[in-house]
Amino acid sequence: xxxxxxxxxxxxxxxxxxxxxxxxxxxxxxxxxxxxxxxxxxxxxxxxxxxxxxxxxxxxxxxxxxxxxxxxxxxxxxxxxxxxxxxxxxxxxxxxxxxxxxxxxxxxxxxxxxxxxxxxxxxxxxxxxxxxxxxxxxxxxxxxxxxxxxxxxxxxxxxxxxxxxxxxxxxxxxxxxxxxxxxxxxxxxxxxxxxxxxxxxxxxxxxxxxxxxxxxxxxxxxxxxxxxxxxxxxxxxxxxxxxxxxxxxxxxxxxxxxxxxxxxxxxxxxxxxxxxxxxxxxxxxxxxxxxxxxxxxxxxxxxxxxxxxxxxxxxxxxxxxxxxxxxxxxxxxxxxxxxxxxxxxxxxxxxxxxxxxxxxxxxxxxxxxxxxxxxxxxxxxxxxxxxxxxxxxxxxxxxxxxxxxxxxxxxxxxxxxxxxxxxxxxxxxxxxxxxxxxxxxxxxxxxxxxxxxxxxxxxxxxxxxxxxxxxxxxxxxxxxxxxxxxxxxxxxxxxxxxxxxxxxxxxxxxxxxxxxxxxxxxxxxxxxxxxxxxxxxxxxxxxxxxxxxxxxxxxxxxxxxxxxxxxxxxxxxxxxxxxxxxxxxxxxxxxxxxxxxxxxxxxxxxxxxxxxxxxxxxxxxxxxxxxxxxxxxxxxxxxxxxxxx
Numbered sequence: 001x002x003x004x005x006x007x008x009x010x011x012x013x014x015x016x017x018x019x020x021x022x023x024x025x026x027x028x029x030x031x032x033x034x035x036x037x038x039x040x041x042x043x044x045x046x047x048x049x050x051x052x053x054x055x056x057x058x059x060x061x062x063x064x065x066x067x068x069x070x071x072x073x074x075x076x077x078x079x080x081x082x083x084x085x086x087x088x089x090x091x092x093x094x095x096x097x098x099x100x101x102x103x104x105x106x107x108x109x110x111x112x113x114x115x116x117x118x119x120x121x122x123x124x125x126x127x128x129x130x131x132x133x134x135x136x137x138x139x140x141x142x143x144x145x146x147x148x149x150x151x152x153x154x155x156x157x158x159x160x161x162x163x164x165x166x167x168x169x170x171x172x173x174x175x176x177x178x179x180x181x182x183x184x185x186x187x188x189x190x191x192x193x194x195x196x197x198x199x200x201x202x203x204x205x206x207x208x209x210x211x212x213x214x215x216x217x218x219x220x221x222x223x224x225x226x227x228x229x230x231x232x233x234x235x236x237x238x239x240x241x242x243x244x245x246x247x248x249x250x251x252x253x254x255x256x257x258x259x260x261x262x263x264x265x266x267x268x269x270x271x272x273x274x275x276x277x278x279x280x281x282x283x284x285x286x287x288x289x290x291x292x293x294x295x296x297x298x299x300x301x302x303x304x305x306x307x308x309x310x311x312x313x314x315x316x317x318x319x320x321x322x323x324x325x326x327x328x329x330x331x332x333x334x335x336x337x338x339x340x341x342x343x344x345x346x347x348x349x350x351x352x353x354x355x356x357x358x359x360x361x362x363x364x365x366x367x368x369x370x371x372x373x374x375x376x377x378x379x380x381x382x383x384x385x386x387x388x389x390x391x392x393x394x395x396x397x398x399x400x401x402x403x404x405x406x407x408x409x410x411x412x413x414x415x416x417x418x419x420x421x422x423x424x425x426x427x428x429x430x431x432x433x434x435x436x437x438x439x440x441x442x443x444x445x446x447x448x449x450x451x452x453x454x455x456x457x458x459x460x461x462x463x464x465x466x467x468x469x470x471x472x473x474x475x476x477x478x479x480x481x482x483x484x485x486x487x488x489x490x491x492x493x494x495x496x497x498x499x500x501x502x503x504x505x506x507x508x509x510x511x512x513x514x515x516x517x518x519x520x521x522x523x524x525x526x527x528x529x530x531x532x533x534x535x536x537x538x539x540x541x542x543x544x545x546x547x548x549x550x551x552x553x554x555x556x557x558x559x560x561x562x563x564x565x566x567x568x569x570x571x572x573x574x575x576x577x578x579x580x581x582x583x584x585x586x587x588x589x590x591x592x593x594x595x596x597x598x599x600x601x602x603x604x605x606x607x608x609x610x611x612x613x614x615x616x617x618x619x620x621x622x623x624x625x626x627x628x629x630x631x632x633x634x635x636x637x638x639x640x641x642x643x644x645x
Contacts, residue, residue, distance in 0.1 A: 011127045022167060033162050040155060045144060046148075052130070055080055068111065077104055084121065084128035118134075132156040132159050190210065210259060230261045251273055253274065272285050317340070336359055337355055343422070362392050363389055364398045371387055386404045401426070504530060505530045512545075528570050541605075548580055563582070566580075580624065589620075610633040612633060613627075
């Protein structure tokens with residue numbers, strides 16, 4: 001049989017169980033007051049069985065019982081679980097004829113219940129906890145008499161009175177225990193009551209021990225001098241003045257002072273209130289004391305910390321003002337609240353005028369959005385801030401500066417402040433621009449030389465028609481070298497190579513066109529994985545493969561007709577491997593006795609500039625070279641771009 005869910009417009013099952021738990025009665029030992037009620041109910045109702053039943057989640061538990069012989073039964077067998085749903089007593093005259101209980105194990109088996117009468121046990125809020133019931137193993141068609149019904153209700157009320165008394169005592173004990181634990185956990189010292197007329201101070205044990213007074217004497221009453229004897233000598237006069245003021249003024253005694261008892265120094269905060277007699281004379285002064293030693297220690301530590309911070313800040317400002325760079329600082333959200341003296345010397349702005357976001361107006365208009373974008377990204381990610389921009393000088397001109405900043409974090413990793421510097425790099429920038437102009441001019445002249453040489457070859461070919469084929473081949477080689485030079489030469493902002501503008505295969509194909517055969521077919525065959533290629537790696541790669549191709553043309557596979565070179569490129573996770581294999585050239589008897597300048601230069605380009613490894617295998621059929629590079633070595637611009645984004 002499954003017991004139905006308890007439903008009521010005034011409570012639900014969860015609140016009912018919470019209410020039952022607050023009485024703290026479940027599984028407690030038998031108590032005479034409850035046992036007597038159960039016995040009296042059985043006697044008045046002339047029933048062999050009776051119980052004070054409390055309905056729990058899965059069981060009904062008997063606080064008292066007569067004739068049942070058990071302390072609990074499953075809730076699914078409980079008559080009281082039904083009885084507690086009503087407002088008045090529930091009576092079952094014959095359980096075998098009641099569809100709710102006919103199959104109940106307590107009816108079909110021991111104790112063979114046939115008759116049941118139970119009155120609900122309800123809290124003052126109307127929440128049902130169970131029932132006071134009487135039971136019989138014989139049916140009672142007549143039910144209960146009017147007197148028995150009234151007695152059952154009265155006794156049920158007495159059960160609830162006993163439970164309410166139990167809860168009140170439990171709440172009192174809990175409150176007292178909580179208060180005691182709170183006092184023990186707090187800095188509370190104790191209380192006293194000073195009879196001023198009799199000069200007798202009655203104090204509790206904690207107060208007495210704190211003041212170095214025997215607790216027994218303090219409980220009986222001791223002169224005030226016994227308590228003030230252990231006040232710190234430096235505080236005695238002040239304590240006496242406060243006592244006199246409390247006895248003659250508004251009656252309030254409030255004082256912080258030190259005690260020395262048993263060799264231990266403690267700070268206490270004492271508060272009391274003077275009571276005056278009919279003549280206006282001080283009669284009594286009760287009060288309490290609180291131990292504030294830890295608080296005073298913290299206040300002292302804080303004062304020392306504040307002084308140390310003040311000294312540290314002063315030293316920082318002196319150091320910052322002595323630096324040649326401009327120094328600034330912001331709050332975690334980027335609000336600028338500090339600049340050193342160099343900033344104001346450089347900019348000439350009034351003190352404090354660039355606090356907050358006022359500093360943004362100091363940038364060149366063309367640099368403002370870029371500077372803000374980089375700064376916002378650092379604020380969002382916590383990454384270091386670094387940028388070059390033009391800053392307005394006090395002379396009115398804009399000078400190039402290098403800005404850097406790093407975040408200061410606490411132990412939890414949260415940013416507490418940003419510190420940054422600005423360095424005037426205008427002169428360095430102008431020198432760099434001058435070098436770029438010179439480099440570009442030289443590159444331009446070299447490019448013109450390629451054009452002049454090509455023109456001279458073409459002019460000579462027209463004078464000597466028999467050299468026409470030779471002239472065409474030579475012009476092709478010169479053009480290939482010119483295209484390679486165009487890629488690696490220095491560029492301006494408008495002419496520079498963009499990120500990923502070309503690939504390694506296309507660059508090398510241009511470079512190797514100078515070594516094609518008479519029909520224009522390539523003699524250096526490139527295959528495998530291609531890679532994005534930029535100008536930062538171009539010089540090193542061009543130098544490496546120009547040296548390899550030149551040596552092959554002089555001594556290796558390209559020195560003989562029909563000789564070929566296979567260049568295999570392969571990406572392997574974070575590595576990029578290039579394999580140069582020569583075939584069809586002169587057989588190799590032994591490795592060279594010495595390393596030439598060109599070979600040393602090729603090795604230096606790979607190891608020093610590209611950060612890779614170069615291995616040579618001098619095989620009889622031809623030279624094999626393996627170049628193992630980091631995958632990012634061929635496109636440093638793109639790698640840096642991806643890292644920033």
